[in-house]
Amino acid sequence: MSINPDLAVKTGPLNLKNPVLLASGTCGYGIELQGFVDLEKLGGIVVKGLSLEPRSGNPPPRLMETPCGLLNSIGLENVGVDRFISDKLPALSALDTAVIVNILGDSVRDYQELAGILDQVRGIDAIEVNISCPNVRAGGAAFGSDPDMASEVTAAVRKATSLPLIVKLSPNVTDITLIARAVEHAGADAISLINTLLGMSIDIKARRPVLANTFGGLSGPAIKPVALRMVWQAVRAVNIPVIGIGGIQNASDALEFLLAGAAAVQVGTATLVDPLVSVQILEGIRMYMKETGISDISGLPI
Numbered sequence: 001m002s003i004n005p006d007l008a009v010k011t012g013p014l015n016l017k018n019p020v021l022l023a024s025g026t027c028g029y030g031i032e033l034q035g036f037v038d039l040e041k042l043g044g045i046v047v048k049g050l051s052l053e054p055r056s057g058n059p060p061p062r063l064m065e066t067p068c069g070l071l072n073s074i075g076l077e078n079v080g081v082d083r084f085i086s087d088k089l090p091a092l093s094a095l096d097t098a099v100i101v102n103i104l105g106d107s108v109r110d111y112q113e114l115a116g117i118l119d120q121v122r123g124i125d126a127i128e129v130n131i132s133c134p135n136v137r138a139g140g141a142a143f144g145s146d147p148d149m150a151s152e153v154t155a156a157v158r159k160a161t162s163l164p165l166i167v168k169l170s171p172n173v174t175d176i177t178l179i180a181r182a183v184e185h186a187g188a189d190a191i192s193l194i195n196t197l198l199g200m201s202i203d204i205k206a207r208r209p210v211l212a213n214t215f216g217g218l219s220g221p222a223i224k225p226v227a228l229r230m231v232w233q234a235v236r237a238v239n240i241p242v243i244g245i246g247g248i249q250n251a252s253d254a255l256e257f258l259l260a261g262a263a264a265v266q267v268g269t270a271t272l273v274d275p276l277v278s279v280q281i282l283e284g285i286r287m288y289m290k291e292t293g294i295s296d297i298s299g300l301p302i
């Protein structure tokens with residue numbers, strides 16, 4: 001008997017038609033991919049991180065391919081929250097897929113203000129808080145590197161919005177479970193991880209770092225084992241849903257995260273290589289469930 005697997009997932013208060021999402025910063029504001037991918041097949045789209053004001057990002061070079069990965073120091077270039085709402089959101093929210101807005105800031109107040117603005121807008125299904133950014137007022141350490149700062153920013157955003165709240169963790173920490181628990185207790189509905197791992201590369205002929213910003217974030221297949229380990233740990237540390245991210249290139253990669261206990265996954269760098277890959281990943285998950293006789297996605301975790 002052939003089964004028709006149910007791929008719908010509940011990520012806290014957020015309902016998704018399936019567990020495959022596009023990761024922030026690798027799909028623009030979603031609509032840029034419209035001509036290439038049937039976006040309505042996907043569970044959701046996480047847009048490029050938004051700040052209160054537009055940002056032009058870091059100077060070039062800001063991308064470098066590494067063995068099995070990508071180093072980027074885009075520097076959070078974005079159109080700013082107002083232009084997102086007026087120019088991008090109308091077309092995006094008309095699509096039958098979840099719209100998740102990723103936010104960033106230099107201070108707790110920035111995050112809180114952004115969440116308050118987005119809370120008043122129709123067409124947004126959830127907020128994802130990028131806590132990998134430096135807390136400029138507190139000496140530049142990333143919010144996500146310290147449980148107290150992570151907790152403070154989560155609580156501030158929680159107060160400003162009733163939208164489902166996903167906090168996206170930084171992997172640049174010693175013990176991910178401390179940060180995961182801190183944001184859970186501060187009111188996160190779900191967590192997503194991992195963001196990029198800090199790295200660098202040196203041009204030996206020019207005798208200087210390749211990236212103008214010296215450091216960048218490493219993504220792609222190279223980081224998948226680290227991401228999977230952290231997702232496994234986070235799933236076992238908290239009682240809220242976990243969204244797995246990091247180096248997912250195909251359905252097998254995505255299934256590893258789902259078997260580890262992730263409720264959903266995000267596909268990042270792989271979309272830059274092949275814009276259609278997320279839909280193929282979704283079909284691969286469906287095929288695996290049929291072949292293994294698993295009728296409901298909640299039956300996947302080991």
Ligand SMILES: Cc1cc2nc3c(=O)[nH]c(=O)nc-3n(C[C@H](O)[C@H](O)[C@H](O)COP(=O)(O)O)c2cc1C
Nearest residue numbers: 023024025049072130194195219220246247268269
């Ligand atoms: C070019 C680029 C830009 C990114 N911009 C953002 C961003 O604005 N906000 C964010 O939270 N993560 C951002 N990320 C991180 C990704 O969303 C993802 O967490 C990370 O790349 C790991 O997944 P991957 O290996 O599938 O790419 C960016 C990644 C890349 C490669």
